[in-house]
Amino acid sequence: MRPLTEEETKIVFSKLATYLSDLKGLIAPLDDGDRYVFRLNHARVYYVRLSVANMATSVSRDALLSLGTCLGKLTKTGKFRLHITALPVLAEHARYKIWVKENGAQPFLYGSNVVKAHVGRQTEDCPEHSGCVVYSMADIPLGFGVTARSTAEARRLDPTGIVCFRQADCGEYLRDEDTLFAG
Amino acid sequence: MxxxxxxxxxxxxxxxxxxxxxxxxxxxxxxxxxxxxxxxxxxxxxxxxxxxxxxxxxxxxxxxxKKRVYTAKELGIPELNMITPVGVEKPKGKKKGKVFVDDRESMSTILAIVQAEKEGQIESKMIKARQMEEIREARKAEEEKKYQERKEKLEETKDSIRKKRRRGAPKENDGDADPSAPLATGTNVLKLKKKRVSFA
Known part of the structure; x- marks a missing residue:
């Protein structure tokens, strides 16, 4: 386990910035004087309290399976891939949001894209190909994706037209159970 | 000696x-x-x-x-045409290993740079989207205008044809209004009555 280098930090932040409106809240000091830091272990980036990270130094690298919140994985090509485990962090400060109706929640959780017929609400002025978090109508975050059309275009779309391309959904906790935390 | x-x-x-x-x-x-x-x-x-x-x-x-030995710099060979690639050669006098970013100050500076970049990208995307939307609106308005013009033209031609028909109507109407004419004239009614055939 080690802190991120400058290059790695830039990559991680730029990916998070596509989904979040305010990044400063991520590293802001907490009330108890503690703060959150980013740690890398087995190519996975963890978002963890500094006190917990310091305690985790007593565990050897191989023995350390996970700590804090796993945000995603740094690929060998130098990119950062967000995991569904990062959803609580993204949902808190999401820039663009899409709310899906009751009939659209299940198809989304089974891994399909969000279609126009399932969209209940959507953030105004959302450009195409920008990161958005998908919620149920009861404001429960279900996953996140990338918008296929801007809000204006999506209004004119036919009911079967795709509004948001899925990136991750909560169904992955079951579907990718074996590979989500290791491998 | x-x-x-x-x-x-x-x-x-x-x-x-x-x-x-x-x-x-x-x-x-x-x-x-x-x-x-x-x-x-x-x-x-x-x-x-x-x-x-x-x-x-x-x-x-x-x-x-004896041949003079030239250095690589004197010959002016392109840097990429070397045994060791440019990226692989490590600069001398620099500290080995990675430089970690863990303090809040440096992290916040990186964060500010990244966020500014992203904001700029999103802003440009929005501006582009708005411009495209304006162009689409303009095209739509133009199309509607053309459609309206065509419709008006069609109506005009229709009207003109109708007027032409009306002008030539009296002559044609005699033949057309044959069934209604007998009702107006009594002589014709009689004629019709005469033509009736009844079977026992």
Missing amino acids: APTKTIKNKHAANGSGVSGSMKAKYGSKSAMDGVIKAKKTGGKSHLPTTTGKGRPKIADILKKK
Whole structure:
């Protein structure tokens, strides 16, 4: 386990910035004087309290399976891939949001894209190909994706037209159970 | 004494660079026998002196022939055309290993840079989207206008055709209004009654 280098930090932040409106809240000091830091272990980036990270130094690298919140994985090509485990962090400060109706929640959780017929609400002025978090109508975050059309275009779309391309959904906790935390 | 002199000659033969002075010496000691012999030898040594003058020249030539070794910078070879690629060669004098970013200040500076970049990208995307939307609206309005014009033209032509029909209507109407005419005229009604056929 080690802190991120400058290059790695830039990559991680730029990916998070596509989904979040305010990044400063991520590293802001907490009330108890503690703060959150980013740690890398087995190519996975963890978002963890500094006190917990310091305690985790007593565990050897191989023995350390996970700590804090796993945000995603740094690929060998130098990119950062967000995991569904990062959803609580993204949902808190999401820039663009899409709310899906009751009939659209299940198809989304089974891994399909969000279609126009399932969209209940959507953030105004959302450009195409920008990161958005998908919620149920009861404001429960279900996953996140990338918008296929801007809000204006999506209004004119036919009911079967795709509004948001899925990136991750909560169904992955079951579907990718074996590979989500290791491998 | 003689051996010492011969030694001197040997020095001369070697071409120590003071041959001129040696010659002067030989000239002064020409009366001595041993020395004369030595002179003969010195005469012999004259040839070597001439050859001695040539020898260093050859050596110099040989030395000059030695190829000069050029450095990569002098040749001006492109940097990529090297055994070790540019990226792989590590700069000297720099600390080995990775530089971690863990303090809040440096992290917040990186964050600010990244966020500014992203904001700019999103802003440009929004502006582009708005411009595209405006263009689409304009096109739509133009299309509607054209459609309206075409419709009006069609209506006009329709009206003109109708008017033409009305102008020519009275002549045509006599034949058309045959069934209604009998109701108006009593003579025709009678005629119709006469034409009726009843079967028993």
